[in-house]
Amino acid sequence: MRMKEYKYSVFTDKIEEGINKGLLKPEDKLPSVRAIKKEYNLSISSVQSGYDYLVFKGLVTSVPRSGYIVSDRLAEQNLEVELPIIPRDAVFRKKIHLITNPISDTSQTILNEASPSDLFIPQKLVLKTMQEVIREKGASLLRYYPNNGAEELRDLLVKRAGLHGAPIFSDELVVTDGALQALYIALSTITSPNDIIAVESPCVFSILEVIASLKLKTIEIPVRAYDGFDTDYLRKVCATNNIKAIVLTPNFHNPTGILMTEESKKAVYETALYHNVPIIENDVFGCLYFKGSRPSNIRNYDEAGLVMTYSSFSKSLAPGIRLGWLAAGQFFSEAERLKFALGRSVSPINQEVMIKLLQSSAYDKHLRVFRQQLERQALQLVKQLIHSFSDSIHVQLPQGGYCTWVQLPAHIDMNFFYKRCTEEGVQFTPGETFSFTDVYDNCFRAVFSKQLTLHNLEAIRRVGESIL
Ligand SMILES: Cc1ncc(COP(=O)(O)O)c(C=O)c1O
Numbered sequence: 001m002r003m004k005e006y007k008y009s010v011f012t013d014k015i016e017e018g019i020n021k022g023l024l025k026p027e028d029k030l031p032s033v034r035a036i037k038k039e040y041n042l043s044i045s046s047v048q049s050g051y052d053y054l055v056f057k058g059l060v061t062s063v064p065r066s067g068y069i070v071s072d073r074l075a076e077q078n079l080e081v082e083l084p085i086i087p088r089d090a091v092f093r094k095k096i097h098l099i100t101n102p103i104s105d106t107s108q109t110i111l112n113e114a115s116p117s118d119l120f121i122p123q124k125l126v127l128k129t130m131q132e133v134i135r136e137k138g139a140s141l142l143r144y145y146p147n148n149g150a151e152e153l154r155d156l157l158v159k160r161a162g163l164h165g166a167p168i169f170s171d172e173l174v175v176t177d178g179a180l181q182a183l184y185i186a187l188s189t190i191t192s193p194n195d196i197i198a199v200e201s202p203c204v205f206s207i208l209e210v211i212a213s214l215k216l217k218t219i220e221i222p223v224r225a226y227d228g229f230d231t232d233y234l235r236k237v238c239a240t241n242n243i244k245a246i247v248l249t250p251n252f253h254n255p256t257g258i259l260m261t262e263e264s265k266k267a268v269y270e271t272a273l274y275h276n277v278p279i280i281e282n283d284v285f286g287c288l289y290f291k292g293s294r295p296s297n298i299r300n301y302d303e304a305g306l307v308m309t310y311s312s313f314s315k316s317l318a319p320g321i322r323l324g325w326l327a328a329g330q331f332f333s334e335a336e337r338l339k340f341a342l343g344r345s346v347s348p349i350n351q352e353v354m355i356k357l358l359q360s361s362a363y364d365k366h367l368r369v370f371r372q373q374l375e376r377q378a379l380q381l382v383k384q385l386i387h388s389f390s391d392s393i394h395v396q397l398p399q400g401g402y403c404t405w406v407q408l409p410a411h412i413d414m415n416f417f418y419k420r421c422t423e424e425g426v427q428f429t430p431g432e433t434f435s436f437t438d439v440y441d442n443c444f445r446a447v448f449s450k451q452l453t454l455h456n457l458e459a460i461r462r463v464g465e466s467i468l
Contacts, residue, residue, distance in 0.1 A: 008050025010040050019059050019070055026072035030060065033067075081439040083222050085237055087196045088436045090212040109456040110447075111381070112427040114204070114254060114315070114402050117450040120373055121318045122366045126353065129362075133352040141352065145345045148336050149175025149325070153351050156358040157325055161309075164286075166297040168309065168327045174335045175325050175346050179284050182310035182326035184210050185342070186280045187245060189334040191216055195244040198237055198277075200229055202405065202434030202443070204254040207247065207282070218436060219243070223253055225396065228260030231267035238275040245278050251295045252285035255434055255445035256405040257378075257398025259295055269301040276306070278331075283311040285401035287367055290375040295400075305330040313354060315402065315449075316367060323350050371400075377448040378404065384457050385446065388464025402449040407431075408442045408467075417467050424459040 006012075018024035031039070036047045051068055054060035061071045134141065148154070154170040161168040176182040191197060193215035199207070201220030211218060219237050222230045229248050237243060246268065250260040260268075272279045281298045289295060299309045308331065312324030323346060328335035339345075357363040378398050385395050385406060394407040406428075408417065414430075421428060431443030 006049070006053075007042055007046045008053065011036050011042070011047070012050045012054055015054060016059060024070045026070050028070045029066075030068040030070065081201075081222060083201060083220055083233075083437065083439060085219060085233075085240065087217040087219050087241065090208065090216055090218050090436055107425055107455075109424070109426040109459045110450050111460075112429040112445070112447060113450065114447050115319050115449060116315070116317075116370075119451055120370055120449065122362075125357070125362055125366065126318055126321070129353050129356050130349065133349060133356060137348075137352055141348045143348065145348045145351060147340045147345050148173060148332075149346060150348070150351045150355065153355050153358075154325075156355060160358065161297075161299075161327075164294045164296060164300075166299045166309065167302070168299065172327055172329050172332045173325055174328055174332070174339050175323065175351065176310075176312075176339060177322045177324065177343065177346055178314055178319075179282065179310055179312035179324040180206055180210060181339075181342060182312070182324045183207060183247070183280065183282065184214070185335050185338045186308045186310060186326055186328065186331070187211070187214055187216070187247070188338055189328065189331040190278050191244045196241055197245040197247060198234060198243050199247045200249065200253065201437070202255055202431065202440050202445075203247075204249075205429075205433045208434075208436065211247070216244075220435060220437060221248075223256055223258060225256075225258065226261070227264040228253060228258045229264060229268055231264050231271065234268060235271050238271055238277060243275065243277050245280055246272055247280045247282075249282040249285070250298055251283055252288060252398065252401025252403075254285070254401065255403045255429070256396050257401050257403050258396060259289075259399045262296065265296065265298050266301055269298050269307070272306055273304055279307045281307060281309050283309055284315045286311065287316050288371055288374060288402070289400040290371060290378070291399065299327065302329075316370070317357075317363065321350050321354065322347070323354055374400075374402070374448065377452055380452055380457070381446060381448045381460075384452075384460050385464070388461040390464070390468050392468065402447050404446050404448065406444050406446060408444075410442055412442060412467055414441060417463070420463045420466050424463050426456075426459050426463050 015030065033044060033047045037044055051060060055062055059071055060068050062068055153175060154173045157173060158168050158170050194217060196217045196219060198221050199218050200223050219241060221233050224230050228250060250265055252259055279298055283297055287294055297309050299307045308326060308328055310324060310326040313321050326335055382395055382397050382404055392409045396404050398404050428444040428446055431440030432438060434440055
């Protein structure tokens, strides 16, 4: 670990901070050695050592005869894989219980569970609100609530969506038991078994599970490092196949953490409109952005009622709240009927708790703190991965959400890698669980929604150093 007394840290700390805060962008030219020497009154060799340190960290690249630039290594990761356009049966061959069983052993480095750690859940706030709700609402909480959810809750959700320009309406909303149920309902309203749908690739296994249980066929659309969902690929797929739905997570995609650009969101919508294919967009991570303001939804562009947007409070607050929603648009009647069949209405107490939290400023206050915690964790994890696994890995620097995606060099023996992970108590989610193909076998997902201790970082280092 670097010691603080290095003289060069007076300028390397500033450059690191600029890169981490996004003020310095990939390929930006950095001050010359002479300029830094003059500005900070350092010797040429100190400046040189400082730049060597930044190059070693992977933050800076040396360009012969031209000086130093911000490395584009973090941004330019090429996630592209060979994905031929083939409709595949959604046969999920993964042992899902192995990746979803919660682990309570504190000596483990848990980077495979996309849920907030207990420390990041505002437990006191949620539990206190529950008690207030019980006191205030009493026995009325024991009745059925409307099938599509409490009107007050739907109105609050509409108001929040309006703040980032998403046109969502109270009478098209169905309140659900979490986001996965919303996806299940959305897909069920517009597809039948054996229909072909387009889905992002890699894609979180829980979404693939829903697709598999509905017996749909899929064509996987690659997610690109710069702009997300590959819109050129989608165009080809839609032109040559009878696609019944497009399923994607435009904001801080799971597992890569990628945010789709506005151009790409528009392009997906235009392709869907041209072929008259409904889009089902997942927005569970939309409010967990690290920089700037909340990103838009594809729904923002929708004038034809083709986009169904869904989300939940599982990632932004607590998964145990089991509260999600689906903006079903023209498919509302069928969606409401399905929600009824799947268990009538969501638990009144959970709905009332969310109403109370959304009415006050408490939820937004929590989000502000949580976003900062997540950003810090993301940077720490990505830096540690680069440090430990060396230059030969590709890793995404996420702009929000919970996850980053790591691609190991093809020559790595993945059995040995997972054996080392087990020995060191490090839990990543294997790449193979994110596709119905086997193109991601040398990848893994690392989640940073649990607190990272020095012990965890050291365990990651030992795994990385032992496999390369
Ligand atoms: C992208 C995405 N959507 C939905 C879910 C599930 O959300 P919920 O717990 O609200 O059903 C997850 C996590 O499992 C997820 O990563």
